[in-house]
Amino acid sequence: MDKRDPFRHNVLTSGHRACSGCGEAMAARMVADLVGPDAIYVNATGCLQVFSSHNQQSAWQAPWIHSVFANAAAVASGIEAALRIKGKDTPVVVQAGDGGTFDIGLQCLSGMIERGHDILFVCYDNEAYMNTGVQRSGSTPHGVRTTTSPPGRLSQGKHEVKKDVISIIAAHNMPYAATATIAYFPDLKAKVEKAMSIKGPRFLQVLSPCPLGWVHDSALSVTVSRLAVETGLFPLVELEHGELTGVMRLAEQKPVEEYLRPQGRFKHLFKGKAGTVELHHLQALADARIRRYGLLDAETEWDTSVAMQSERHGRGGYASSTITTEGHDHGI
Ligand SMILES: Cc1ncc(C[n+]2csc(CCOP(=O)(O)OP(=O)(O)O)c2C)c(N)n1
Numbered sequence: 001m002d003k004r005d006p007f008r009h010n011v012l013t014s015g016h017r018a019c020s021g022c023g024e025a026m027a028a029r030m031v032a033d034l035v036g037p038d039a040i041y042v043n044a045t046g047c048l049q050v051f052s053s054h055n056q057q058s059a060w061q062a063p064w065i066h067s068v069f070a071n072a073a074a075v076a077s078g079i080e081a082a083l084r085i086k087g088k089d090t091p092v093v094v095q096a097g098d099g100g101t102f103d104i105g106l107q108c109l110s111g112m113i114e115r116g117h118d119i120l121f122v123c124y125d126n127e128a129y130m131n132t133g134v135q136r137s138g139s140t141p142h143g144v145r146t147t148t149s150p151p152g153r154l155s156q157g158k159h160e161v162k163k164d165v166i167s168i169i170a171a172h173n174m175p176y177a178a179t180a181t182i183a184y185f186p187d188l189k190a191k192v193e194k195a196m197s198i199k200g201p202r203f204l205q206v207l208s209p210c211p212l213g214w215v216h217d218s219a220l221s222v223t224v225s226r227l228a229v230e231t232g233l234f235p236l237v238e239l240e241h242g243e244l245t246g247v248m249r250l251a252e253q254k255p256v257e258e259y260l261r262p263q264g265r266f267k268h269l270f271k272g273k274a275g276t277v278e279l280h281h282l283q284a285l286a287d288a289r290i291r292r293y294g295l296l297d298a299e300t301e302w303d304t305s306v307a308m309q310s311e312r313h314g315r316g317g318y319a320s321s322t323i324t325t326e327g328h329d330h331g332i
């Protein structure tokens with residue numbers, strides 16, 4: 001139902017129930033204001049759905065529907081197909097957390113992309129199942145404390161590395177896939193605008209710090225998201241038809257410690273020898289991502305301006321991927 005209030009100007013309006021400093025709330029407001037109210041938003045189960053809709057109330061100034069945890073992309077596919085048959089070009093946007101994207105929603109998302117639906121899928125990646133109490137997900141980075149990956153005598157938090165979802169998505173040879181985060185609004189804006197100018201399936205992974213689950217001061221959400229990029233742990237990239245077409249280069253690389261220290265979820269890594277080993281591992285992961293995407297290279301073969309419109313985006317057919325597997329995370 002469209003419950004638009006003329007006195008409220010943000011598509012995701014104030015008065016919702018997100019925690020103070022919620023990165024997901026900031027990211028969703030930025031994205032929805034850029035897409036606008038004349039779109040249909042499909043929301044998977046998760047924090048965003050829970051804090052923005054409660055008992056007949058909604059913070060959405062746009063048509064919005066809650067699917068279940070797994071099937072947001074399938075619900076959106078049906079909506080898009082119905083609109084197409086009716087000859088309407090209303091944009092359709094899916095919003096899901098990392099659990100609803102990397103894990104339980106991946107199959108429906110893959111089908112949505114493979115069938116070529118004209119939908120923007122936005123993953124608000126806060127790196128755990130936050131809504132149900134901070135359980136680890138496929139997106140949770142290596143070494144993180146969650147309620148289901150507690151550090152102790154036998155482990156230093158989550159053992160496995162974060163799933164490389166942007167590569168999985170790009171491997172579908174889809175028109176547009178990109179990563180973004182709340183600290184770089186012009187970059188996020190350029191990517192949303194570019195995504196909205198393209199027909200077909202599009203994907204955005206927006207790193208969204210969670211003060212509660214990441215255990216950092218709620219005033220630091222933007223700082224922490226910037227440090228994720230500056231350390232190389234979360235590269236900002238664009239991929240079109242499987243090819244890397246944009247990276248945000250770094251002037252210098254910050255040590256991962258600067259990103260990890262303000263976050264209680266990594267606190268155990270700063271105690272004892274076993275923690276130091278994992279710190280080295282996280283630094284190696286960041287270094288590998290920097291090498292892989294050429295983030296410190298003076299020149300890469302790709303456009304480095306994300307705002308630059310690629311001439312390629314109207315192109316059909318399949319392109320061979322230029323993504324190298326050298327230094328891939330899983331090998332370290
Ligand atoms: C099939 C199913 N399994 C489990 C749940 C419980 N559940 C609801 S939301 C959620 C976690 C959501 O995590 P994520 O997608 O990362 O979103 P976040 O809350 O972190 O924003 C879980 C496990 C559910 N609703 N349905």
Ligand SMILES: [Mg+2]
Pocket residue numbers: 097098099124125126127128129130131
């Ligand atoms: Mg999550």
